[in-house]
Amino acid sequence: MTKRRQSLVYRLHESLVRRIVCNWNYVYNKKNLKKKIPDAHLDELSIYFFALCDAFHTPKINNKSTTRIITFDISIVKKFYHILISKIRLTFILIVYIQLTMARKSFGNVREKRRVSELLKIEKHTEIFASMCPDEILDHYNDYSTREYYTTLMLGDISGFTEITEKYTRSGKSGPSKLTETLNSYIGPIVQEILSHHGDVLKFSGDAFIVMWKLQEGMIMRDMATKAMQTACIIQKHFGTYSTDIGVTLKVKLAIASGKINFTSVGDPQQMSHYIITGKPVWDVKHAETLCRGGDILVAPSSWQWANPSDYVFKILPNRHTLILASSTMWEHSKEDYKDESWISSLDSDKTNSTETIGDDDNPYDKDSSPVVRSVELNEPLEHLAEIRQVVIVFINVVTDSNVKKRTLISIVNKAFKRVCGIVDKLQGCVNKVSLFDKDLMFLCIFGLRGGKQELEAQIGLRCASKLKSALSAFENINSVTVGVSTGMTYCGVVGHTLRREYTVIGMPVNKAARLMVAYTNKVVCDRESFLYSRLESGHFILQEAKHLKGISNVGPVYEFLEQVQVQDSEMTTAVYPLLGRTIQLKLFESLLT
Numbered sequence: 001m002t003k004r005r006q007s008l009v010y011r012l013h014e015s016l017v018r019r020i021v022c023n024w025n026y027v028y029n030k031k032n033l034k035k036k037i038p039d040a041h042l043d044e045l046s047i048y049f050f051a052l053c054d055a056f057h058t059p060k061i062n063n064k065s066t067t068r069i070i071t072f073d074i075s076i077v078k079k080f081y082h083i084l085i086s087k088i089r090l091t092f093i094l095i096v097y098i099q100l101t102m103a104r105k106s107f108g109n110v111r112e113k114r115r116v117s118e119l120l121k122i123e124k125h126t127e128i129f130a131s132m133c134p135d136e137i138l139d140h141y142n143d144y145s146t147r148e149y150y151t152t153l154m155l156g157d158i159s160g161f162t163e164i165t166e167k168y169t170r171s172g173k174s175g176p177s178k179l180t181e182t183l184n185s186y187i188g189p190i191v192q193e194i195l196s197h198h199g200d201v202l203k204f205s206g207d208a209f210i211v212m213w214k215l216q217e218g219m220i221m222r223d224m225a226t227k228a229m230q231t232a233c234i235i236q237k238h239f240g241t242y243s244t245d246i247g248v249t250l251k252v253k254l255a256i257a258s259g260k261i262n263f264t265s266v267g268d269p270q271q272m273s274h275y276i277i278t279g280k281p282v283w284d285v286k287h288a289e290t291l292c293r294g295g296d297i298l299v300a301p302s303s304w305q306w307a308n309p310s311d312y313v314f315k316i317l318p319n320r321h322t323l324i325l326a327s328s329t330m331w332e333h334s335k336e337d338y339k340d341e342s343w344i345s346s347l348d349s350d351k352t353n354s355t356e357t358i359g360d361d362d363n364p365y366d367k368d369s370s371p372v373v374r375s376v377e378l379n380e381p382l383e384h385l386a387e388i389r390q391v392v393i394v395f396i397n398v399v400t401d402s403n404v405k406k407r408t409l410i411s412i413v414n415k416a417f418k419r420v421c422g423i424v425d426k427l428q429g430c431v432n433k434v435s436l437f438d439k440d441l442m443f444l445c446i447f448g449l450r451g452g453k454q455e456l457e458a459q460i461g462l463r464c465a466s467k468l469k470s471a472l473s474a475f476e477n478i479n480s481v482t483v484g485v486s487t488g489m490t491y492c493g494v495v496g497h498t499l500r501r502e503y504t505v506i507g508m509p510v511n512k513a514a515r516l517m518v519a520y521t522n523k524v525v526c527d528r529e530s531f532l533y534s535r536l537e538s539g540h541f542i543l544q545e546a547k548h549l550k551g552i553s554n555v556g557p558v559y560e561f562l563e564q565v566q567v568q569d570s571e572m573t574t575a576v577y578p579l580l581g582r583t584i585q586l587k588l589f590e591s592l593l594t
Contacts, residue, residue, distance in 0.1 A: 125376050131501055135200045144265045150215040152224040152258040155285045159294045160250040161207035165491045165507045167246050169388050180386040183495050186242050190235055191497035197231040204502035225306035228256050232297045233327040240295045251294030257284035258303040266414040272421050276436045286437050297324040370430055371450045372503045386493035391448040392461035395484040395513040398441040401477045419471050427464050428452045458487045458533035465524045466563045484516030485526040487533050515549035528556040540564055
């Protein structure tokens with residue numbers, strides 16, 4: 001032991017003796033403290049006390065007060081053990097015992113606070129992830145079977161999102177926050193109205209959404225269809241046309257259809273999962289949506305058969321669809337009603353209760369994109385995900401055989417989803433959306449999101465698209481695989497309502513990739529930006545015939561991407577050039593060889 005260490009021990013000993021002598025009479029005469037301490041604890045308490053004293057020694061290092069804990073040598077404790085067997089032994093032990101008890105209680109309180117904090121953290125995370133899943137997933141979060149339901153579906157498409165995104169993209173640093181506020185101030189009340197009418201928002205897809213009213217026990221199809229049509233009328237009355245502060249008008253068109261659907265979860269529970277819906281109502285509502293204009297409510301015959309015509313002002317179109325102009329039984333709501341915080345909190349409690357049965361191992365956390373998972377794990381507000389950044393969009397369209405059966409189609413979707421996720425994940429991309437309409441299966445993959453930024457992302461996206469096309473084309477019952485790739489600035493963020501929202505990307509590159517995917521067949525096609533940013537040789541690209549892309553005025557050149565695999569010969573090659581000015585040497589070699 002060093003001299004410094006010895007002096008420290010003696011100073012502690014002297015101060016201890018003075019403290020005990022001063023307080024001995026007071027402490028020893030207290031009746032509530034006259035209780036026998038187990039002898040087995042004496043040595044432990046003495047060692048604890050010296051260590052405790054040493055822990056309170058705070059020398060100054062670099063003008064900063066620092067706690068330095070030094071473990072005492074047991075011989076030093078024994079050296080001063082005579083203190084413990086004197087008359088003041090009881091006082092000393094009582095003081096230490098009380099301090100130890102208080103320390104244990106304090107430590108217990110800290111552990112309890114930590115446990116409560118962890119439980120609150122898990123509860124908060126569960127609420128966030130639950131808001132990004134439909135109720136159907138929360139009710140059957142670990143069920144990967146195909147379930148059949150009689151439902152009424154409503155498909156909504158909002159026009160003006162791309163234009164408003166482009167304007168806010170050029171507005172500077174405040175663009176993302178203003179865009180998020182504008183989008184959520186429009187979509188939020190729409191979602192709130194849907195939830196108040198017991199609709200289940202199945203999907204958000206940028207500027208579109210699909211809602212399901214499921215037939216419950218004790219209800220009839222007329223109830224579902226009527227509720228969907230009433231909800232659509234209320235949405236169009238209050239939010240059909242919405243003027244923003246930058247001069248862009250947002251409009252929503254709604255299509256409604258009814259019938260039996262199949263709901264299936266696909267993927268791997270341990271990795272990544274998603275869900276799809278199939279059935280005639282899905283095709284009907286998609287077809288009806290294509291016939292709509294902004295501000296319209298178009299009802300397919302499958303839903304109109306359950307309606308009471310006297311309740312609506314309507315017009316029958318030549319294609320047998322019904323255009324609803326007004327509803328005489330529509331509930332009277334005002335926009336101020338949507339700001340009722342108590343009503344929102346009641347919805348919040350209902351939504352939270354539906355997630356109480358979710359365990360730690362079986363939860364829908366992995367149903368969403370990786371930026372959201374990372375943000376939640378780091379306890380960052382979801383608002384921080386709102387940004388305008390350059391990304392690479394890879395849109396995949398898989399067309400299956402027209403005569404494929406339902407079970408086979410679901411099996412194809414499941415295998416395709418696993419294969420796409422496997423390839424994209426290895427290249428640090430993100431599978432953001434999966435949709436199935438009729439026989440067309442579509443995947444939206446994104447490269448360059450927060451936490452996954454890479455160099456040469458356009459090149460990675462193109463090569464990923466080529467791998468995906470090759471892998472999916474090898475599946476049975478697949479007619480064609482078309483991939484559209486585009487690069488540019490997009491809005492990335494969480495859009496929707498506090499109770500139902502999704503992480504999405506909105507912008508011209510998303511629309512362009514989708515249009516390229518539809519305009520060309522069985523190819524990997526890309527725009528000019530992807531061609532330039534990839535920094536690949538021009539031999540990988542073939543200029544395509546220009547085609548009109550809906551909603552895009554300046555398309556620019558379109559290229560087909562064909563990845564060229566260069567195989568280098570490892571053997572040494574010999575050049576066969578003539579030897580100039582070596583006539584004498586050549587004749588000499590010829591004479592030697594003959």
